[in-house]
Amino acid sequence: MAKTVRFHEIGGPEVMRLDDLETGEPGTGEVRIRVEAIGLNRAEAMFRRDQYIEPVRRLPARLGTEAAGVIEAVGEGVTGFAAGERVSVVPAFSQNDYGVYAERAIVPSAALVRRPANLDAVSGAAVWMPFITAYGALVEVGGARAGDTVVMNAASSSVGLAAIQTANRIGATPVAVTRTAAKKDRLLKEGAAEVIVSEEEDVAARVLAITGGRGAEHILDAVAGPGVTDLARAVAPGGTLFLYGLLSGQPTPHPGMELGMPALNVRTFTLFEITKDAARLRRAEAFVGSGLRTGAFQPVVDRTFTLDDIVAAHRHMESNTQFGKIVVTVDPVAQA
Structure with a gap:
């Protein structure tokens, strides 16, 4: 039996329970892993509230896509992996089908x-989603290159921080947008070339000033909602505004209409554009792996919780006060 987090009704963090379940054996194309650490993502909180891009199909439901x-x-047909290997799980499946919030999981x-040998379990659960998202949007899809300007809002999130490091690695200029000045100094320390405080400054005007009127070639928007129109004013000719999150929870207009x-x-x-495509995932793994080897990439971990404290971990995630990734450790790793 393995402790497994499930929710039996739609709602806030309090609906999650730790159930003792039989893990079973992996089927064709599957593996069973002993989970050491779990990376928390907004998608899980949204799925629990049935506000994610796909609905909850059945209850009770599992959670978690990164560990x-x-x-x-290993199940039948699995090649390239064997029992005893240290691995990370990347988000590449529906939470209606699999979940890694557990002591053991089939994926x-x-x-x-x-x-990598030098990556401990906490870092191994914290690095892949943020850096694959940043790499996928900026490099694989956006074709970012040296001399470009990259703007990211929600810059203190794990993806925002990974985007800062990714931009620096390819020679682009990372411009971080944060709501208040409380995180400004730390964002500069983490590598942002400029920090814009959205409660105090006109974001588009600052971006245009920073770029000499050109605008940013790449803008990563985790917030969406009505503010997308103002961000669009800061996009350089031929540049791209990527909408990869919906933290605002509000309808998002197409900004081109209002802007003429x-x-x-x-x-x-x-990131499913990358993780569900074997060739793209191979390139992403190589890009992130090389950054980890050289020290160019460092996952930023905000706090760790134990599996027994999963409700508190989700409450912290929904507080919007974190800086970086929240990770849940699974005993006996927590005791190591």
């Missing part, structure tokens, strides 16, 4: 990446 652990067993082998229909690239993006 680090050790393979215990598709296609959702695994090898964990300029030649504006606006597209949605999720």
